[in-house]
Amino acid sequence: MEDIPEPELKPGHVKIQVEWCGICGTDLHEYLGGPILIPDKGHPHPLTGETLPITMGHEFTGRITEIASDVKGFRVGDPVIVEPNIRDNTCHQCTHGDYNLCPQGGFYGLSGWGGGLAEYAVIDARNVYVLPPSVPTDVGVLIDPLVVAWQAMLDSGYAPGQSAVVIGAGPIGLALILVLKASGACWVGVSEVSPARKAQAEAFGADDVFDPTTDDVAERVRERTQGLGAHVSFDCSGLESTLRTAIASVRPKGTAFNVAIWEGPTTLDVNSLVTGGKKLASTLGFAGVHPSVISALGDGRIKPADMITARIALEDIVDAGFDELVRNKDEHIKIIVHP
Ligand SMILES: [Zn+2]
Known part of the structure; x- marks a missing residue:
């Protein structure tokens, strides 16, 4: 100081x-x-x-x-x-x-x-x-975590009414739950280890919260999505295991979207993408989404x-x-x- x-x-x-x-x-x-x-x-x-x-x-x-x-x-x-x-x-x-x-x-x-x-x-x-x-x-x-989440939602190709998985329920993961639900997501599942954050994810509107230490998250997601997997997954954790889950949790032609900043390089089984025609994509920060988020806060769509x-x-x-x-x-x- x-x-x-x-x-x-x-x-x-x-x-x-x-x-x-x-x-x-x-x-x-x-x-x-x-x-x-x-x-x-x-x-x-x-x-x-x-x-x-x-x-x-x-x-x-x-x-x-x-x-x-x-x-x-x-x-x-x-x-x-x-x-x-x-x-x-x-x-x-x-x-x-x-x-x-x-x-x-x-x-x-x-x-x-x-x-x-x-x-x-x-x-x-x-x-x-x-x-x-x-x-x-x-x-x-x-608004700051919310604009990060809003930009990720836009850049992921997610369309209102689709299903999504959020991996890691820190501030950005929780913000993603809020913006996805506000945009009419039909189902939002969350993968999280910490009991406190699991409870927060439920309080912020997650439809299901899975624990990757005891659940096969991708399998649980398929059970909730007509056996297909989610349309989009958001990896907010940036670990080899969470990226693997992000890819495994989406349906054929789905998108695994990275929101995390990684601490270093990782290994990736590219065939886990190829065999489902899946996409892996990312974004950084935000540009031009403040008015959308301010409007959604102003009219109470996001609380x-x-x-x-x-x-x-x-x-x-x-x-x-x-x-x-x-x-x-x-x-x-x-x-x-x-x-
Ligand atoms: Zn410039």
Whole structure:
């Protein structure tokens, strides 16, 4: 924890007084074993030019306190959510709507230009969305896992009304259950080991929760899907065993979709795809899905408030935030921080 100067407004930007910031699994990885994505000394981020120390926190909401004179569409006091993607806005991906895949990309709160674990942040107005009155700023923080899930759902080719399997019921897995059910999934099965997370998966609307240590998950999934397997599976765990389950759980021509960041290379029996004409695909982050998720929160199709398992003050973030997540990881979904 350090005192730093209040950031100054820049053209094209708004200044936000942060109200709530979520702690993400990425933040915990950075705290325990970083720097990973945070630019280390001697390796500045290509867009921000910054290296450690940076201000962390990329899942945050707040209220607008200042607006640059060239920015339109905001009022002082507006409650807002920040889309944390930093991008160059010039490359092929950025100019075709896929700015999550910008080769120079990064994130507020990881790559520099400030973050949400602070009292104020100055953010490019293109990254700022106004929250509707029905979405308070604490619940707004949960948009971050939900946009990851929404992007995965879109990119997987899943169509409303189909069946899906979610492997691993951490924050992203739970968010996937919520968005799949909100989009009319006919059946959502979950594979999870931890008793606490199994209970959370059920509470968030999973139709069946399987335990891969005692169940043949793919077989259980076929029993629930007319003997065929699910249309799509989402691997949120990133282990050789979970990828195998993801492929085995989908029907012929189905898609096993990777949402996880892996800790290293893996081996894959490619014939497990070929023999069913199955697809293996992936996505990273999100681009352009905030309006869809904000709308679904605003009209109550998605009710994520129970994902908040603790609210803490910024000065307590080490013990009640990072260290608490190490001690009691399975008990928590999202700890949110008020600066
Ligand atoms: Zn780009």
